[in-house]
Amino acid sequence: MKMYRTILPALAGLLAVTASEAQTIKVKDQIVEKADSTLIVGMTFDLSKIEVPSNRSVVCTPVVTAGDSARALTPLIVSGRDRHILYERTGRTYGTHNEYELRRENGKEQTFEYTTRTPMAPWMKKSEVALVTDVCGCGWENLMNDRSPLFPINFAEPVVLRPLLAYRTPEAEAVKARSIEGKAFLDFPVNKITIYPDYRNNPRELAAIRATIESVKDDPYATITEVWIKGFASPEGTYANNTYLAENRAKALRDYVKSLYRFEHATFSVDFEPEDWEGLEKRLEEMNLPDKAELLAIIRNPEPRDLDKKEWKLKTLNGGTSYKILLRDVYPALRHSDYVVKYNIRNFTAEEAKSLVYTDPKKLSLNEMFMVAQLFEAGSDKYNEVFEIAVRMFPDDPVSNLNAANTAIRTGQLDRAESYLAKAAEGDEKQLALASVRMLRGDLDGAETILKRLENSAVCGEAARANLEQIKAKRAE
Numbered sequence: 381m382k383m384y385r386t387i388l389p390a391l392a393g394l395l396a397v398t399a400s401e402a403q404t405i406k407v408k409d410q411i412v413e414k415a416d417s418t419l420i421v422g423m424t425f426d427l428s429k430i431e432v433p434s435n436r437s438v439v440c441t442p443v444v445t446a447g448d449s450a451r452a453l454t455p456l457i458v459s460g461r462d463r464h465i466l467y468e469r470t471g472r473t474y475g476t477h478n479e480y481e482l483r484r485e486n487g488k489e490q491t492f493e494y495t496t497r498t499p500m501a502p503w504m505k506k507s508e509v510a511l512v513t514d515v516c517g518c519g520w521e522n523l524m525n526d527r528s529p530l531f532p533i534n535f536a537e538p539v540v541l542r543p544l545l546a547y548r549t550p551e552a553e554a555v556k557a558r559s560i561e562g563k564a565f566l567d568f569p570v571n572k573i574t575i576y577p578d579y580r581n582n583p584r585e586l587a588a589i590r591a592t593i594e595s596v597k598d599d600p601y602a603t604i605t606e607v608w609i610k611g612f613a614s615p616e617g618t619y620a621n622n623t624y625l626a627e628n629r630a631k632a633l634r635d636y637v638k639s640l641y642r643f644e645h646a647t648f649s650v651d652f653e654p655e656d657w658e659g660l661e662k663r664l665e666e667m668n669l670p671d672k673a674e675l676l677a678i679i680r681n682p683e684p685r686d687l688d689k690k691e692w693k694l695k696t697l698n699g700g701t702s703y704k705i706l707l708r709d710v711y712p713a714l715r716h717s718d719y720v721v722k723y724n725i726r727n728f729t730a731e732e733a734k735s736l737v738y739t740d741p742k743k744l745s746l747n748e749m750f751m752v753a754q755l756f757e758a759g760s761d762k763y764n765e766v767f768e769i770a771v772r773m774f775p776d777d778p779v780s781n782l783n784a785a786n787t788a789i790r791t792g793q794l795d796r797a798e799s800y801l802a803k804a805a806e807g808d809e810k811q812l813a814l815a816s817v818r819m820l821r822g823d824l825d826g827a828e829t830i831l832k833r834l835e836n837s838a839v840c841g842e843a844a845r846a847n848l849e850q851i852k853a854k855r856a857e
Contacts, residue, residue: 423442434463445510508531544842545789564717606720610652619686672702741770741772782810
């Protein structure tokens with residue numbers, strides 16, 4: 381526009397149209413496109429409502445603005461009849477001076493299809509197009525304060541919230557103590573305490589015990605520390621005799637195991653429970669007997685304290701019909717030996733643990749799994765997978781749940797994340813995760829409240845401040 385005023389100085393005084401007339405210029409059908417490094421702006425000027433005297437012009441200059449930045453686009457000069465003739469005599473064209481000019485035919489419907497291009501600047505990605513209407517020959521720069529907003533430009537990438545999170549390093553286990561347990565239903569001749577390996581179901585039961593022990597014994601990473609056995613008898617017979625049977629049948633199983641294996645650092649422990657009344661109650665609850673309620677009432681009543689008398693009540697209830705069913709279907713299962721094989725697993729380097737985390741994760745501590753995760757890129761599929769394995773292996777651990785919640789947040793599984801957070805370790809890391817869930821659910825106010833409390837946290841202050849910046853950017857888009 382400065383060039384325009386320089387070439388036609390004698391006509392400056394003719395560029396006068398009343399402001400009220402200029403404001404009736406309308407713009408519609410806006411189009412904004414970005415092609416490589418060029419911004420393309422198109423619109424339709426509707427001039428039908430203005431009257432331009434024969435010797436005057438109106439200069440309409442679209443301007444792209446954003447903050448303190450502004451760039452004028454190709455101006456449109458709307459001229460009266462005489463002014464139009466004078467303009468044509470100058471020889472100016474769009475090609476030579478990058479400006480449009482047309483004659484206003486007063487009183488008629490008249491539009492102009494406007495298109496222009498300008499180099500794209502970074503600040504234009506989020507800007508607006510305004511219209512500066514010059515009716516005084518003052519130039520668009522001087523009239524910028526009176527510009528009329530037309531439409532926005534928004535090529536800025538939408539703000540995608542990616543909250544920063546804080547994982548917690550699990551404490552290393554001083555000793556990686558593990559155990560494996562089982563239940564054996566060995567058959568003994570009546571009132572006998574000697575194990576006969578070929579008697580009834582004993583071959584199968586003893587084979588299961590050996591398989592359990594050998595699964596640990598043959599593990600090159602494991603050292604058996606204890607074999608614990610507890611014997612149970614059923615309430616049938618006297619309490620004194622059942623005490624003898626439960627204790628000595630457990631010892632017989634201990635001696636059987638000791639005869640097969642020599643464990644340098646292992647101890648053998650024996651415990652016993654003369655009568656498994658708890659097991660009887662549980663099994664009876666699952667049954668459908670006519671006098672089930674009466675039987676349970678006898679079992680649950682603290683009186684009589686003499687268990688032989690209590691067992692006699694069961695035996696004689698309603699003629700003993702239900703007792704016979706218990707004797708046949710329930711009591712045999714109450715004569716069992718529970719066993720636990722306790723062992724320690726040696727510690728692993730991160731590289732050793734890397735292969736075990738997929739093949740045998742139960743050998744790893746939570747700390748070792750965390751070390752494996754650090755071998756992968758944060759947020760990668762493998763990184764996330766390790767934390768999922770960790771929470772499966774340690775489902776009630778507060779730290780495994782915290783870290784699994786972070787992984788679920790990263791992958792957008794917010795319901796799962798909240799489930800993990802319910803069991804997660806308390807602290808700033810958990811609060812950061814809760815704020816992150818709120819961010820992703822669109823509760824920016826709630827997230828902001830939590831994050832402001834964490835801004836000075838030694839653990840996650842930096843992440844909290846970064847998340848607050850994301851919220852600020854999201855609100856401004």
